Amino acid sequence: MGESRRVTLKDIAKSLGVSVNTVSRALTDKDSVGEDTRARIKAEAQRLGYVPNSMARSLVLGSAMTLGLVITNPSNPFYSQLISTIEQRGRVHGYSLMLLVTEESPEVDRHAAETLLRWGVDGALVVPVQGDGEHWQRLDDSGVPLVCLNRDFPELDLDFVGVDYEHGAYEATRHLIDGGARRLCLLEEDLPISPVEDRTAGFRRALAESGIGTHRDPVLTVPTRRRESLALPWEPADAYRLAQEIVRGDDLPDAIMVGNDYFALGVYRALAEAGLRVGDDVLVGGFGDHPFAAYLSPALTTVRLPAADIGATAVEVLLRRMSGEGGERGDSEEAEKRRERCALVVRASSRATEGTKT
Structure with a gap:
C-alpha cells in the first residue's frame, strides 16, 4: 500500500x-x-x-459537522481569543470550524453569507459588517441557525451574544470622574458599529449622571478605519496625531478615555512629548486590556473584555438553536440577546490603587 x-x-x-x-x-x-x-x-x-472521509460521513448523517465563523480581522486580540474558544468548544461537540474574514468589506460580508449557505454549514457565528444585514437574516431564515457576535442588529430577528460595552465604558468613565477628572474626552473609532455606539453611550451617561457639562462635544473620532486594509485593527499613529491636537489646544482635558488600548499608545506619546505626565497631569483609561497594557509606564487602567465567555456562550446558544431546544423563532419566539459584563482593571494611569472591578 x-x-x-x-x-x-x-x-x-x-x-x-x-x-x-x-x-x-x-x-x-x-x-x-x-x-x-x-x-x-x-x-x-x-x-x-x-x-x-468527512464528506461521505456528511452525506450519511445529513450534516456537515461544520460551524461557520465570520470575523472582521483575526489580528484583533479579542477576536483571536474568540476564535480559539469557539474552535475548542465546537471540537468537543464534534464540529470543525470554517473561518472567513471580511476586513470590514460589505461586499465580502455578503459573499461570506453565500459561501456558508453553499457549503452547507450546520450553524454560523458571525461578527457582521454593520449596515445592511439582510443577507444574514436570509441565511438564518434559510435554515442555517446563526448567532451574531460582538455586533448587534437590533432591528433583525437574530440571536446575539456580545460584550456589555455600555456598562464597561460607564464604569471606566465613572472611575476617572471619581479620581477627580472634570474635563474628559473620549477618542473613538470612526466605524459606525454597535460597540462604538454603546461605549459612547456609556461615556455620555457617566458624564450626565455626574452633572459634568461641556461646551463642545467630548467625543472625538480617530480616523483609523478610512484605509482599505490594515495589518492591525487599529493604528496608534492616528490617535497620536489627534492627541497632539488636543494638547496644543486651549482646553486641555484632565482625563482621556480611549475606545481601545492601541489608541492609548498614541495618547501616551503625545502627552510625553508635551511634557505632561500620565496619571498626574492627565488621567488615561483604555479599553480591551491588551497584553501590553500592564507594561506601559505607567501601567494602563483599562476595561478587560470577556472574550472566552463570549465564545463559550455563543457556541452554547448556537448548539441549542441547532438542536431545536431553543425553538423555531417566530411570533412567539424572540431572538436571544445576551451581553456579558466587562471587568475594569485599575492601574497607575488613573492615579489609583491597582485592582479589578466587574
Missing part, C-alpha cells in the same frame, strides 16, 4: 480478515459489534493511519 494513498475501510477489513461492514459499524460505535472486535478494529485503524 503506497504511502500517498488514503487508507480505506477496505484496507482495515483486509488486514484483519473481517468484512467492510463490520469495520464501518465498529468505527461508528454501532451496538452490533462485540467489544473485543471493536477494540481490535480501532487499534488497526489507528496503526494504518485511517482518517474518516
Whole structure:
C-alpha cells in the first residue's frame, strides 16, 4: 500500500480478515459489534493511519459537522481569543470550524453569507459588517441557525451574544470622574458599529449622571478605519496625531478615555512629548486590556473584555438553536440577546490603587 494513498475501510477489513461492514459499524460505535472486535478494529485503524472521509460521513448523517465563523480581522486580540474558544468548544461537540474574514468589506460580508449557505454549514457565528444585514437574516431564515457576535442588529430577528460595552465604558468613565477628572474626552473609532455606539453611550451617561457639562462635544473620532486594509485593527499613529491636537489646544482635558488600548499608545506619546505626565497631569483609561497594557509606564487602567465567555456562550446558544431546544423563532419566539459584563482593571494611569472591578 503506497504511502500517498488514503487508507480505506477496505484496507482495515483486509488486514484483519473481517468484512467492510463490520469495520464501518465498529468505527461508528454501532451496538452490533462485540467489544473485543471493536477494540481490535480501532487499534488497526489507528496503526494504518485511517482518517474518516468527512464528506461521505456528511452525506450519511445529513450534516456537515461544520460551524461557520465570520470575523472582521483575526489580528484583533479579542477576536483571536474568540476564535480559539469557539474552535475548542465546537471540537468537543464534534464540529470543525470554517473561518472567513471580511476586513470590514460589505461586499465580502455578503459573499461570506453565500459561501456558508453553499457549503452547507450546520450553524454560523458571525461578527457582521454593520449596515445592511439582510443577507444574514436570509441565511438564518434559510435554515442555517446563526448567532451574531460582538455586533448587534437590533432591528433583525437574530440571536446575539456580545460584550456589555455600555456598562464597561460607564464604569471606566465613572472611575476617572471619581479620581477627580472634570474635563474628559473620549477618542473613538470612526466605524459606525454597535460597540462604538454603546461605549459612547456609556461615556455620555457617566458624564450626565455626574452633572459634568461641556461646551463642545467630548467625543472625538480617530480616523483609523478610512484605509482599505490594515495589518492591525487599529493604528496608534492616528490617535497620536489627534492627541497632539488636543494638547496644543486651549482646553486641555484632565482625563482621556480611549475606545481601545492601541489608541492609548498614541495618547501616551503625545502627552510625553508635551511634557505632561500620565496619571498626574492627565488621567488615561483604555479599553480591551491588551497584553501590553500592564507594561506601559505607567501601567494602563483599562476595561478587560470577556472574550472566552463570549465564545463559550455563543457556541452554547448556537448548539441549542441547532438542536431545536431553543425553538423555531417566530411570533412567539424572540431572538436571544445576551451581553456579558466587562471587568475594569485599575492601574497607575488613573492615579489609583491597582485592582479589578466587574
